[in-house]
Amino acid sequence: MLGLQDLRNLPRDFERKVREILNQDLEEVVRDRLDERVRTITAGLDLEELRAVFRGDPPTEKPNPRWKVHTTSFLFHIRPRYYQRASTWFTHTFRLGWLSTYLFFIELVTGIILMIYYAPTPNTAYRDMLNILTNVRFGLLMRDLHRLGAELMVIAVFLHMLRVYFTGSYKKPREFTWLTGVILLGITLFLSFSGYLLPWDQLAYWAVTIGTSMADKTPLIGREVNLLLRGAPDIGAGGLLRFYLLHVLFLPLLAILFISVHYYKVSREHGISLPAVVEEGEMDEDRRRWAKERIDFIPDLLTHEIFLSVLVLVAMVVAVIFWFDAPLESQANPQITPLDTKAPWYFLWLQGMLKLGDPTWMGVILPGLIVLLLAAIPYMDNNPSRLAKNRPIAVSMGVLGVIVLIILSYMGTPKWGIETPPAVRIIQDIVPQEGVGPFRKLGYERIKLGTFDTDTFVLPENPDEFDVLFAEFQKRVKNAPLASPRGVWEIDLLQPNLKRVKMEISWTKVDEEGNILKDEKGQPVRDQYEKVFFIHEDSGYERE
Amino acid sequence: MIRLQLALGIIITIVGLLIVAWVGVNEDANLAQRDREILARRIERGAELFERNCYTCHGINAQGVPGLGPALNSREMLEERVKEVGWPGSLHSYLVRTISGGRLVSTRPEYQGAKASDPNAMVMPPWLEDYGGPLRPADIEDIAYFLENFEEFPPELLEQMATPTPAGPPGEEDVAARASALFIEKGCGGCHTLSSVPGATGAVGPALDGLGQRAAERIADAAYTGQATTAEEYIRESILDPSAFVVPDYPDAMPKNFGDLLSEEELDILVQFLLQQ
Numbered sequence: 001m002l003g004l005q006d007l008r009n010l011p012r013d014f015e016r017k018v019r020e021i022l023n024q025d026l027e028e029v030v031r032d033r034l035d036e037r038v039r040t041i042t043a044g045l046d047l048e049e050l051r052a053v054f055r056g057d058p059p060t061e062k063p064n065p066r067w068k069v070h071t072t073s074f075l076f077h078i079r080p081r082y083y084q085r086a087s088t089w090f091t092h093t094f095r096l097g098w099l100s101t102y103l104f105f106i107e108l109v110t111g112i113i114l115m116i117y118y119a120p121t122p123n124t125a126y127r128d129m130l131n132i133l134t135n136v137r138f139g140l141l142m143r144d145l146h147r148l149g150a151e152l153m154v155i156a157v158f159l160h161m162l163r164v165y166f167t168g169s170y171k172k173p174r175e176f177t178w179l180t181g182v183i184l185l186g187i188t189l190f191l192s193f194s195g196y197l198l199p200w201d202q203l204a205y206w207a208v209t210i211g212t213s214m215a216d217k218t219p220l221i222g223r224e225v226n227l228l229l230r231g232a233p234d235i236g237a238g239g240l241l242r243f244y245l246l247h248v249l250f251l252p253l254l255a256i257l258f259i260s261v262h263y264y265k266v267s268r269e270h271g272i273s274l275p276a277v278v279e280e281g282e283m284d285e286d287r288r289r290w291a292k293e294r295i296d297f298i299p300d301l302l303t304h305e306i307f308l309s310v311l312v313l314v315a316m317v318v319a320v321i322f323w324f325d326a327p328l329e330s331q332a333n334p335q336i337t338p339l340d341t342k343a344p345w346y347f348l349w350l351q352g353m354l355k356l357g358d359p360t361w362m363g364v365i366l367p368g369l370i371v372l373l374l375a376a377i378p379y380m381d382n383n384p385s386r387l388a389k390n391r392p393i394a395v396s397m398g399v400l401g402v403i404v405l406i407i408l409s410y411m412g413t414p415k416w417g418i419e420t421p422p423a424v425r426i427i428q429d430i431v432p433q434e435g436v437g438p439f440r441k442l443g444y445e446r447i448k449l450g451t452f453d454t455d456t457f458v459l460p461e462n463p464d465e466f467d468v469l470f471a472e473f474q475k476r477v478k479n480a481p482l483a484s485p486r487g488v489w490e491i492d493l494l495q496p497n498l499k500r501v502k503m504e505i506s507w508t509k510v511d512e513e514g515n516i517l518k519d520e521k522g523q524p525v526r527d528q529y530e531k532v533f534f535i536h537e538d539s540g541y542e543r544e
Numbered sequence: 545m546i547r548l549q550l551a552l553g554i555i556i557t558i559v560g561l562l563i564v565a566w567v568g569v570n571e572d573a574n575l576a577q578r579d580r581e582i583l584a585r586r587i588e589r590g591a592e593l594f595e596r597n598c599y600t601c602h603g604i605n606a607q608g609v610p611g612l613g614p615a616l617n618s619r620e621m622l623e624e625r626v627k628e629v630g631w632p633g634s635l636h637s638y639l640v641r642t643i644s645g646g647r648l649v650s651t652r653p654e655y656q657g658a659k660a661s662d663p664n665a666m667v668m669p670p671w672l673e674d675y676g677g678p679l680r681p682a683d684i685e686d687i688a689y690f691l692e693n694f695e696e697f698p699p700e701l702l703e704q705m706a707t708p709t710p711a712g713p714p715g716e717e718d719v720a721a722r723a724s725a726l727f728i729e730k731g732c733g734g735c736h737t738l739s740s741v742p743g744a745t746g747a748v749g750p751a752l753d754g755l756g757q758r759a760a761e762r763i764a765d766a767a768y769t770g771q772a773t774t775a776e777e778y779i780r781e782s783i784l785d786p787s788a789f790v791v792p793d794y795p796d797a798m799p800k801n802f803g804d805l806l807s808e809e810e811l812d813i814l815v816q817f818l819l820q821q
């Protein structure tokens with residue numbers, strides 16, 4: 001408490017204080033104060049030390065004050081004080097584990113921002129997506145970053161697993177690290193997949209419908225698993241809420257838990273493995289000693305990681321602004337099954353497998369076995385050497401596995417093994433149900449009014465893009481496996497800024513033996529496929 | 545290495561910040577641009593939904609179908625209508641409400657909608673899924689945006705539209721195509737099913753397949769009350785004076801004013817076409 005006496009003393013105290021300060025070396029006082037602050041902030045480094053750090057000079061005091069940071073700071077105590085030089089070689093880890101962690105962090109930040117603008121119900125989810133794109137500053141950037149981050153994370157985690165496999169780093173004593181890694185791979189895939197549904201567009205809805213219908217095929221408990229995931233026989237309000245909670249709460253918590261365990265095993269218990277050449281290969285002893293030298297985390301690796309963080313983040317921002325767009329199709333509609341439904345690319349292999357046989361075997365049991373096999377690799381592989389040349393079988397199995405995965409993924413695309421009637425296919429390729437396609441891409445202005453008929457059309461002398469596209473359509477219609485096929489485009493204006501396009505392909509009906517069907521009057525019976533759609537002046541397809 | 549990475553890192557950070565700042569400067573314009581694009585695409589969807597669900601009563605160009613449903617093809621007219629019925633809200637809300645809930649009875653006796661064929665039906669059924677219809681709230685809004693987009697055609701556009709597509713002498717196929725188009729445009733398809741005309745799926749009146757033959761049977765029938773003596777005359781009479789003979793089991797719901805709505809030439813084309821069916 002400030003008493004009256006203190007108040008009376010105030011002027012005198014103040015005078016004394018001023019005299020005290022004036023009597024000191026001002027520069028020294030400021031430096032001391034500053035040092036104190038800097039030490040608090042950096043958890044132990046003073047100004048001079050900090051300068052040395054930035055210059056790449058050796059520590060200014062003994063014992064190394066940089067190590068102290070690792071005891072005083074929570075964040076730094078997670079990181080080891082030093083690594084062995086060879087384990088930090090770029091070509092040993094490609095920083096892929098680090099990249100996975102960093103992308104997870106980016107996902108957390110962008111995801112939390114997106115959460116502010118999103119409510120997970122069928123009637124609001126899609127509207128909220130549109131709102132993010134048209135009403136929220138940097139909303140598109142956040143959404144695209146979140147999407148790109150998710151897909152890159154799947155890639156990074158997968159490549160990380162491959163590198164661990166090919167460097168043999170899963171071997172004793174790191175078997176358990178590998179096991180937690182396999183769990184993390186699963187978590188990463190499901191994080192991505194659960195997020196896939198949230199925009200509530202056709203792409204999301206049908207990919208997830210297909211995905212969860214696989215759960216249906218689980219022996220014995222399939223129906224229950226499916227109900228648990230979807231909240232009802234079909235995905236609806238319940239399913240969306242469940243996927244949302246999985247995506248923003250359950251799976252992230254699980255990921256944080258397992259990343260922590262994984263990381264603890266890697267850096268605090270075993271350390272990152274040394275490259276096999278350093279550990280057991282033939283190498284000059286001096287060089288080997290050099291390779292095993294310690295490298296301090298502060299400043300060498302810290303600088304490197306900060307540099308990488310900035311690089312990756314800026315590269316992602318650039319990619320998102322100039323090339324990468326997160327897709328958004330029309331609002332989810334349980335009544336309309338799109339023509340080309342497709343799993344997200346990282347599950348195409350599974351869709352490919354499903355085309356090969358019984359869904360219970362191909363969609364549940366076999367994938368389950370593959371995961372078990374993956375988890376069991378370190379326990380089955382009893383070859384003690386990590387050098388690639390000593391593990392020909394393991395290496396060739398790995399290469400084979402990757403090739404099979406690529407082939408299966410290709411088979412998973414709609415291109416493979418799915419027959420669409422030719423007329424539907426031709427029109428779908430020109431104006432897909434979802435997305436832009438070459439016709440819309442022409443843009444409002446270049447789409448001509450009138451009737452265009454494949455029977456009479458001849459390519460004019462100086463064809464524009466529209467003519468070229470129609471010529472291509474003409475060629476495809478004429479070459480289609482149909483009897484006397486004919487295609488017609490009718491384009492007129494319904495409103496001053498809205499063009500109506502009717503595309504029609506007709507052909508003569510034939511029976512199984514190839515005989516032309518005739519009606520009572522002896523006229524051949526025609527069959528047709530027709531699609532009517534509209535193009536608005538402002539829809540901006542030409543810019544996509 | 546440390547200094548190199550620091551220097552590069554700083555440069556990259558600056559570049560990154562500049563890019564983000566550049567995006568920020570353009571962001572408002574971009575938001576407005578995307579807003580326009582999304583509205584445009586909603587109008588496209590609305591048009592598609594209209595084409596699929598509403599043409600039977602309101603016509604494929606929303607020009608209305610005599611006897612069934614009113615024209616909706618002018619924003620100005622719709623705005624007038626909102627004032628006329630005393631709706632307190634905006635045109636958008638009027639459209640959304642009307643389409644969502646349908647209409648129990650007609651406010652105008654000349655439009656009887658579904659009541660034309662079934663006295664117990666609502667003149668227009670509700671379209672929103674909550675009320676038993678097939679559409680979701682966003683679909684209904686899309687249709688409303690589409691209807692609000694009906695503006696007057698500026699004269700130069702009208703000219704452009706009038707330029708006929710290059711055509712030779714009218715062959716048989718062209719007449720059939722013309723007749724099919726008329727059948728839909730004039731609203732016949734809203735009440736009649738005719739399998740050779742795509743989109744003609746109405747069920748208010750009898751299906752017109754095989755009419756050429758049936759017309760002859762009708763006039764030969766003792767119950768026939770009209771004046772026609774040939775199949776051709778019968779069809780002409782059915783269109784111009786539907787009450788002369790009302791097909792058994794059907795209401796006398798066919799509009800009586802096709803004489804005014806069809807030109808002499810159009811009538812001929814339709815009659816000849818129906819005779820062939």
Ligand code: HEM
Nearest residue numbers: 093097098100101161169170177178181182184185272273
């Ligand atoms: C979210 C996913 C994952 C994260 C965040 C992650 C993170 C990390 C990090 C930071 C390292 C340090 C070394 C490096 O950067 O390469 C590491 C090492 C390791 N990871 Fe992962 N990892 C993930 C998934 C996986 C997967 C899918 C596997 C294998 C199935 C795996 C197995 C291992 C093993 C065995 C090591 C030790 C490698 C060594 O000591 O050289 N990890 N992980």
